[in-house]
Amino acid sequence: MRSATLPNPNRMTLLVLREAGQPAKQVQMSKPLIVAVPLIAILSISGLIVSLQLQSTQTISRLEDQLQSQNLRFEAIVSDKNAAIERLQNEVISLSSQSQSMMNRMERVAELEDQLQKFIEKYGESDAMRNLSALSLGEAELYHPDDPVGVGGEFIAVHENEIEQLAAQTRDQFQEMNAMLDEMEKNVPLTLKKAKQTQFSLSGTPSEWPTLSKRLTSNFGYRTDPFSGRASFHAGIDIGAKQGDPVYAAAAGEVLTAAQDNSHGKYIVIQHPGGLQSWYLHLSKVSVSEGDFIKKGQTIGKVGSTGRSTGPHLHFEIVKNGKTIDPLPYLQ
Numbered sequence: 001m002r003s004a005t006l007p008n009p010n011r012m013t014l015l016v017l018r019e020a021g022q023p024a025k026q027v028q029m030s031k032p033l034i035v036a037v038p039l040i041a042i043l044s045i046s047g048l049i050v051s052l053q054l055q056s057t058q059t060i061s062r063l064e065d066q067l068q069s070q071n072l073r074f075e076a077i078v079s080d081k082n083a084a085i086e087r088l089q090n091e092v093i094s095l096s097s098q099s100q101s102m103m104n105r106m107e108r109v110a111e112l113e114d115q116l117q118k119f120i121e122k123y124g125e126s127d128a129m130r131n132l133s134a135l136s137l138g139e140a141e142l143y144h145p146d147d148p149v150g151v152g153g154e155f156i157a158v159h160e161n162e163i164e165q166l167a168a169q170t171r172d173q174f175q176e177m178n179a180m181l182d183e184m185e186k187n188v189p190l191t192l193k194k195a196k197q198t199q200f201s202l203s204g205t206p207s208e209w210p211t212l213s214k215r216l217t218s219n220f221g222y223r224t225d226p227f228s229g230r231a232s233f234h235a236g237i238d239i240g241a242k243q244g245d246p247v248y249a250a251a252a253g254e255v256l257t258a259a260q261d262n263s264h265g266k267y268i269v270i271q272h273p274g275g276l277q278s279w280y281l282h283l284s285k286v287s288v289s290e291g292d293f294i295k296k297g298q299t300i301g302k303v304g305s306t307g308r309s310t311g312p313h314l315h316f317e318i319v320k321n322g323k324t325i326d327p328l329p330y331l332q
């Protein structure tokens with residue numbers, strides 16, 4: 001018998017059962033191997049589990065990182081939005097205060113324009129005035145709030161950048177409007193002053209017929225003197241009129257003289273702004289005083305026959321640079 005039949009304490013016998021009808025098989029293995037195989041299996045499974053756990057931990061931390069960075073991105077976006085909203089709010093506040101100051105300036109300009117309008121209405125809208133008022137407004141066509149304005153079109157959503165752009169544009173427009181208002185505020189008073197000056201010099205030119213009657217009894221120039229019968233110079237025109245008829249100022253001006261003497265009788269001299277003087281002689285009544293400011297066409301006295309006169313009439317003279325000139329070309 002071989003020693004194999006003897007039990008070996010270091011070896012173990014594994015009995016492998018096969019299909020029915022087949023003989024069972026004996027496999028002899030060393031004891032340590034029997035222990036080592038499952039141990040290795042357990043160890044490798046544990047390793048697998050540990051590595052799987054490690055992997056999943058890594059995946060989780062990666063996901064966490066991603067989430068966190070995404071959160072940060074969202075926070076950044078939200079803070080961007082908040083900043084944009086704040087910027088827009090500030091824009092709106094600034095625009096609203098600018099619009100308020102614009103309104104105040106518009107009101108001031110409207111007041112000035114109103115003054116100009118009243119002035120034009122008061123003195124009649126002559127061509128000169130129309131030109132002047134047109135000058136004040138420049139060539140720009142003014143928008144009137146009652147003008148019909150067509151609106152419509154499709155709705156297109158706007159991005160906040162566009163709104164900021166719009167706000168910036170509006171601010172620019174406000175600046176332009178402010179500049180326009182500056183110009184108007186400067187121009188309107190100048191125009192008013194110019195209109196007043198023009199009106200003053202127009203009204204200061206003797207052109208108003210000085211009494212009711214249009215009957216000329218003596219012209220300007222050389223004539224036979226009605227008293228002496230000798231050739232003499234007549235320094236004005238004589239208008240035959242009824243005693244007591246009103247005498248009108250031929251132009252606006254200041255009463256230089258309101259007096260009486262043997263030659264002129266009761267008489268008035270008006271100094272006009274353009275440098276001319278008008279004289280009114282032989283009055284029965286003087287209704288103004290020296291230093292009075294007289295409007296064109298204002299009644300200043302009454303027709304009479306005082307002084308060197310043969311009957312009720314108005315002697316009317318115009319003096320330019322100290323010399324009498326023919327008044328007829330001036331009168332209407």
Ligand SMILES: [Zn+2]
Pocket residue numbers: 218234236237238314315316
């Ligand atoms: Zn005369």
